[in-house]
Amino acid sequence: MNIYSMTLKDLETYFINIGEKKFKAIQVYDWLYKKRVKSFDEMTNVKKTVIDKLKEDYKINKLKILKVQNGKDVHKYLFELHDGNKIEAVLMNHDYGNSLCISTEVGCNMGCAFCESGRLKKIRGLDVYEMVLQVLEVEENINVRVSHVVLMGIGEPFDNYDNVMKFINIINSDYGMAIGSRHITVSTCGIVPKIKEFTKEKLGVNLAISLHAPNDEIRNKIMKINKVYPLKEIMSAVKDYIKETNRKVTFEYIMLKDINDSKNCALELAHLLKGILAYVNLIPYNETSHIEFKKTDKNKIMEFYDILKKNKINVTVRKEFGSEVSAACGQLRSNYEEGNR
């Protein structure tokens, strides 16, 4: 077990079980997340016998950074995990802070037709520490504080649910990284039972739904998960979520040329979201090796935007980050695998 997989509560239980006071957990957290030590030996206010026990029971090793690509306001990381698998994280400098997009799985089984990550089927979900360390390593590498975390890298967070919940607990803990719940966003392609479970957690973190289509006909073509959980079920789960949590939901909508970008699609989308506490994030498509998908022109994106606005839907167009550093989900890994180093 890696120490970075432990929630504060897990550590408290651990210390109680070995006959120590539970406040030791806070001390260890302080060393890990505030002082950022790299070994147990540096935890100088913890007595030797406890240090030895920690060394026996936990690993404290980090991830390996294989490659960093720096662009304007964007830094993209390729990490190697202990078993040789590779994942990505992307840091974006916004005017409101530094937002890190992290991966939650090695590969992905959701099979969205336009997405690069899904080219590699899921090998495994990430362990908690592998998510925590993406944040710690990026902070150390460029000496910044990550203020926002979005779970929008490789993988489907709700397909690795328990580990993702622990990860959120750790980065959100005041004794850990203390990243505020309002600054954490989980994005899902729409796994309905997990949206329902997530509703009950009452975590106060943001929920984003990768919608990408205003009806089942189009959505079935580009997101195969829709055949399992159609729009009607997603919308019903989202409405319950809003009722329970009183939190606004983000709907992500990638603009794909001639697929989901018509005026009719905009009207249909406005109708679907009418009266819901939501906002739409229109995403310029990052072109990938899926050559059948092209990005919608800027004018057409603005036309789509205007229709939503006129119909009183909150909408923004996402700032384009990192197309120059192949920052579309999964692109860095797949380029690397192809020998394009």
Ligand code: SAH
């Ligand atoms: N599986 C989760 C989170 C990872 S994908 C989800 O589906 O939400 C994160 C977001 O990036 C999703 O909205 C996804 O549809 C989008 N995305 C994938 N490939 C993209 C591309 N080439 N250009 C722009 N957005 C992309």
